[in-house]
Structures are given as structure tokens and as C-alpha cells.
Amino acid sequence: MEDDAGVRRSLQLLFRARGFEVRAYAAGAALIADPTTRNACCLVADYRLEETDGIEVLSRLREDGWSGPAVLITAFPSADLTERALAHGFSQVLEKPFREHALGDVVARLTGAGEPSALS
Template identity: 65%
Template sequence: MAGDLRSGSEKGRPRLLLVEDDAGVRRSLQLLLQAKGFDVRAYATGAALLADASADGARLFVADYSMDDLDGIEVLSRLRARGWTGPAVLITAYPSPALDARARAKGFDIVLEKPFRDHVLVDTVTKLADQERRV
């Protein structure tokens, strides 16, 4: 979904999908990314995100790896199967070379290890949004 980042967003802000099952982490990341100019749609489960028809209009995707219903890789796989092509970031407290390779093979651009500093996530999604804008 390359092109104008204003489509699929609120007030010219790139829409970002966030799926994280920990309510405190989800809210913290949502507020951080909103403060940095993103229109964040946050979900507690992968199933909730996938049930939202408006999710296909998003420009970016950030997902926790380990969740109760679907892992972040499965959520992205299902989004890709629907034709969604935006950049994606996987966040995980369980990093490994095998997980990194699997995530990248399934379409993630970046894998970030928890805990991370706020600026790392902000810089990552900003860079991905800028790269997509130029495509």
C-alpha cells in the first residue's frame, strides 16, 4: 500500500495498527506513538485486529510476538493473505536468531527486543513510514 500516507489515516497522520495483549504496555505504546504523530489503532488480540475491516487501510503494523490467541507472525500472515502490504515491526521478549529469521521470512521488516527505549520504536516506525512514502 505505497503512496500517500494520508489515505487510511486521520488528519494526515499515518494509521498504525498495534496488537499487544498486555493492557499497560499497549496503552503506553499507543500514547507514545500518538504523541509522535501516528493514528494508532490498538488491539488486545490478533483476532480483534483481524475482525476490524478498517485495519486494511493502515500503513504500518506493530505486533507483540507472544500473545494468547495468535502470535504476531500469524496475525501478519493473515493480513498479508488479505492483500495488506505495509511495513511491519515485531516486538518480543523472547528474541532468538530463529525467531528473527522466521519473522523476516513472513514479512516483518524489523524485530525489536523488549524492553526497548521509547525512541527506538518511534525512530523505527518513523523511518518505515518515511520509506513507504517514497515508494
């Protein structure tokens, strides 16, 4: 989930090239409202979004019973944010800008190197 259209498209292409089925969302509400997201093997969420943040989105998914791994990406890193993200169930926090292969490698590791669906 990424609100910047260019970054979102780039992430879609990255994950598709690595064999993932990808659903991409600009807003947390759209992701939460889509029942197919509960079958995803991994969530990649931006921290700052217009109407919410990635931590809140993951919390809502967890409340709905989704238990997959999640990666938070942010252009506003801090020790406090990393601590909060990990406490809310994120497996890893990556600082923007990051090398695309680094994110792809993290998701592949968290999902067993190529499970068939990812959210961004």
C-alpha cells in the first residue's frame, strides 16, 4: 500500500518480476475493504498515508484475523517508529529510498521465497 502512484507502480513491477501476484492500493480503506487481501502472503505498507498510516492498516488486518508478515516502508524513519511498528506486528521497517532488490529480498525471505501473492 503506497499513496504515490509512481512508487506503487514500481513496486508492482518489482514483485511481479519476482513471481508474486500483486494487489496494490493507494489508500488503507480500499485495502481493508477488499476481502481478497486476507489471502495475501505479505503486506508492504507505507507509513504515512493521507487518511491513516501503515501501522493502523496492519492493526485492522490483524483484528480481522490476518496473520501474515508485513514490511513497513517510510521516508520518516526514527527509532520510535521502528519500535512502534515492530510492536504492532511488522517484521521489518525499511527506510526510503531503498534499493528495490532489498525490499524484494525481504519479502521473498518472509514468504519463503516466492509465495504467489503480495500486497503493496
